[in-house]
Amino acid sequence: MSNRIFEALPGTSDKASAYNQFSHFHATVRARFNLFSVVLLWLLIVAASLGWNLHQAERHRDELARESARSFFDLLLITRRWNARHEGVYVPATPQTPPNPYLKDPRREIQVTDTLTLTKVNPAYMTRTLSELAAERSGVQFHITSLKPIRPQNLAYPWEAAALRAFEQGAKEWAETYQHGDQQGYRYMAPLIAEKPCLKCHAEQGYELGDVRGGISITLPVLAPIPWRGLVISHGLVGLAGAAVILVLGWMLARAYERLRRQAVFDALTSIPNRRFFIEHLVHELRRGRREQVPLGLLICDIDNFKGYNDTFGHQAGDHCLCAVADLLRESLQRGSDFCARYGGEEFVVVLPNTTLDGALRVAERIREAVSGLGIWHPASSCGIVTISIGVAEEPGSTSDLDHESLIRRADEALYRAKELGRNRVEAHRTERPVV
Numbered sequence: 245m246s247n248r249i250f251e252a253l254p255g256t257s258d259k260a261s262a263y264n265q266f267s268h269f270h271a272t273v274r275a276r277f278n279l280f281s282v283v284l285l286w287l288l289i290v291a292a293s294l295g296w297n298l299h300q301a302e303r304h305r306d307e308l309a310r311e312s313a314r315s316f317f318d319l320l321l322i323t324r325r326w327n328a329r330h331e332g333v334y335v336p337a338t339p340q341t342p343p344n345p346y347l348k349d350p351r352r353e354i355q356v357t358d359t360l361t362l363t364k365v366n367p368a369y370m371t372r373t374l375s376e377l378a379a380e381r382s383g384v385q386f387h388i389t390s391l392k393p394i395r396p397q398n399l400a401y402p403w404e405a406a407a408l409r410a411f412e413q414g415a416k417e418w419a420e421t422y423q424h425g426d427q428q429g430y431r432y433m434a435p436l437i438a439e440k441p442c443l444k445c446h447a448e449q450g451y452e453l454g455d456v457r458g459g460i461s462i463t464l465p466v467l468a469p470i471p472w473r474g475l476v477i478s479h480g481l482v483g484l485a486g487a488a489v490i491l492v493l494g495w496m497l498a499r500a501y502e503r504l505r506r507q508a509v510f511d512a513l514t515s516i517p518n519r520r521f522f523i524e525h526l527v528h529e530l531r532r533g534r535r536e537q538v539p540l541g542l543l544i545c546d547i548d549n550f551k552g553y554n555d556t557f558g559h560q561a562g563d564h565c566l567c568a569v570a571d572l573l574r575e576s577l578q579r580g581s582d583f584c585a586r587y588g589g590e591e592f593v594v595v596l597p598n599t600t601l602d603g604a605l606r607v608a609e610r611i612r613e614a615v616s617g618l619g620i621w622h623p624a625s626s627c628g629i630v631t632i633s634i635g636v637a638e639e640p641g642s643t644s645d646l647d648h649e650s651l652i653r654r655a656d657e658a659l660y661r662a663k664e665l666g667r668n669r670v671e672a673h674r675t676e677r678p679v680v
């Protein structure tokens with residue numbers, strides 16, 4: 245026997261027993277859940293980006309609309325100032341530009357010749373005619389308006405009235421997008437402040453210098469559409485491509501993890517669980533045994549004179565022999581909860597949950613006979629075939645101090661005795677443990 249086997253190793257998970265199948269299943273479910281959480285998070289990020297981009301596109305479009313409405317307003321203001329500075333300008337009276345009936349000016353019309361009459365155009369009238377021109381050309385509408393208009397048609401609409409009241413409270417601008425049919429439009433309004441030239445005509449309305457005497461609303465009836473379709477499609481593609489990449493990478497990672505996990509818990513030569521895995525499994529089963537107050541049997545098996553076998557047939561043949569014994573151990577376990585592992589070298593262990601010492605001895609005897617039954621030729625052995633010695637110990641399940649090392653030590657002592665008593669035999673550790 246190559247070593248005394250006392251020391252415990254830290255362990256991981258497995259799949260040979262219900263517990264290990266459960267922990268593997270649990271780890272798989274958790275890994276899948278994590279993967280889907282990452283995919284969900286990614287899709288949420290893409291959705292948030294889509295929302296933000298749509299919002300930005302809308303903001304940008306409204307900003308452009310506001311800038312262009314502001315420019316219209318500033319231009320109108322300049323032309324009105326120019327007009328006011330000249331106290332109105334004269335243009336030929338025509339059917340398109342008839343005399344302004346609301347302009348109270350003794351020199352509203354001037355007869356120049358028999359065929360030419362000039363009529364005075366004040367800033368308000370000029371704004372109106374410009375508005376008609378602009379509406380014809382580009383659909384943009386201007387409306388000069390007031391809460392107390394001289395011309396009744398200039399009375400503010402409800403939205404304009406709200407804007408005018410806001411200007412009286414100090415607001416500098418007023419704007420909104422609005423829906424008409426399937427189109428979106430934009431309206432903007434800024435105040436007209438009473439200046440010195442204005443008071444000539446508007447003083448009788450009670451305005452003083454600096455008062456808000458009205459405003460001009462500018463309506464852009466068609467706003468550029470937001471490119472939502474392109475944004476949705478591009479984000480959809482990016483979202484799906486990213487999700488696919490995450491899933492593929494996750495799958496590759498899971499495969500690599502599974503490979504590593506197998507390497508960490510299974511013996512590379514015999515493909516049964518390794519020592520590290522055995523320790524973890526034993527600790528778990530001991531805890532369960534104490535909880536359920538049931539005994540646990542442990543077998544430590546050691547192939548007899550294995551050095552001689554190796555020396556006779558070579559290391560490779562020795563490997564085949566180890567695999568044959570491992571396969572036999574695996575096949576000879578009858579209950580789903582029974583577990584075997586390679587402990588190291590030519591040593592194997594068998595964990596028998598819910599099994600008394602007598603039951604464990606019966607299993608051990610069956611294994612011993614089965615190994616002999618393999619009939620593997622071993623000229624260096626006294627029997628001429630490969631045999632195995634087994635040490636058995638029991639953890640009764642009623643002791644409060646769970647110590648897997650002590651259980652292994654007891655089984656190992658029994659194995660040692662089996663070797664001393666001539667090999668190819670089963671020995672049990674029967675000494676009573678002090679109850680704490």
Ligand SMILES: Nc1nc2c(ncn2[C@@H]2O[C@H](COP(=O)(O)OP(=O)(O)OP(=O)(O)O)[C@@H](O)[C@H]2O)c(=O)[nH]1
Binds near residue numbers: 558559663
């Ligand atoms: N082929 C092979 N041999 C191994 C492996 N691991 C350990 N061994 C050999 O197993 C032999 C164990 O020899 P010993 O510890 O002297 O025990 P033994 O010859 O079986 O004698 P007893 O246990 O007293 O019956 C050594 O020669 C090791 O090299 C392995 O993975 N493959």
